[in-house]
Amino acid sequence: MSTYGPWAVRILLDGNAECTGTAVDREWILSASHCFFEQGEPVADSRLEFRVGSLDQRTGTPVRPVKGGRRGSADADMMLVKVPPMTVTPAKLPASNAVRPGQAVRQYGWGATCEGDENACQSDVLRQSDLRVLNAADKRCAGFAAPGGTDFCAVSVSGVPAGGDSGGPVMATGPGRGDTLVGVLSGSDRSKIAGMGDVSRQLGWIRDTIRH
Incomplete structure (x- = not known):
């Protein structure tokens, strides 16, 4: 459980x-693109709801997307969704080249707490997993990241992301860096390895979208 x-x-x-x-602005939420598609078709705005401002999803404030306010990245599994102004503290965006092999990062999400039917055991409270960034050339990263790509992968130190964590924040750790968003979770093998989009490689797209 995260506090x-x-x-x-x-x-x-x-x-x-x-x-x-992740709230990256008072009017913008960043997540994984694949969370907004079903059988290859975009999910209607009317079917979506966001819960913000609480570590317990049951008490979070409901927020609906602004119609037509979705913007997907052209080269990463990332989606920005515009919403009415939220009363939240947005995450900090990183500087360029924010992650490196060996770096400690922390993933947050309300994902599954069991194996098997993950839909049946989604957490009500925010959870965290501690991970260590691997070199993209590491064979364990196959299927999650590739050298020179827009993703990076990490190995579990404590906990591992599961279904329902997709799109969630991957944060830098260390003094003064705990609010710095370095990744957007794409998926995991439910055992040791997780893959995530590198936020520092999407800064231009994120900032341009938020400004407009």
Whole structure:
């Protein structure tokens, strides 16, 4: 269980827990693109709801997307969704080249707490996993990241992301860096390895979208 995460956002589809996201601005939520598609088709705005401002998804403030306010990255599994102004503390965006092999990062989400039917055991409270960034050339990263790509991968130190954590924040750790968003979770092998989009490689797209 996490005791901190003011920028963390729970994403519901048709009222059911689906993914996790991050408030990167008072009017913008960043998550994984694949959370907003079903059988290759975009999910209607009317089916989406976000819960913000609480570590317990049951008490978070409901927020709906602004119609037509979705912007997907052209080269990463990331989606920005515009919402009415939220009363939240947004995550800090990183400087360029924010992650490196060996770096400690922390993933947050309300994902599954069991194996098997992950939809049946989604957490009500925000959880965290501690991970260590691997070199993209490490064979353990196959399928999650590739050298020169827009993703990076990490190995579990304590805990591992699961279903429902997709799109959630991956934060830098260390003094003064705990609110710095360095990754957006794409997926994991449910055992040791997780892959995430590198936020520092998408800074231009994120900042341009938020400004407009």
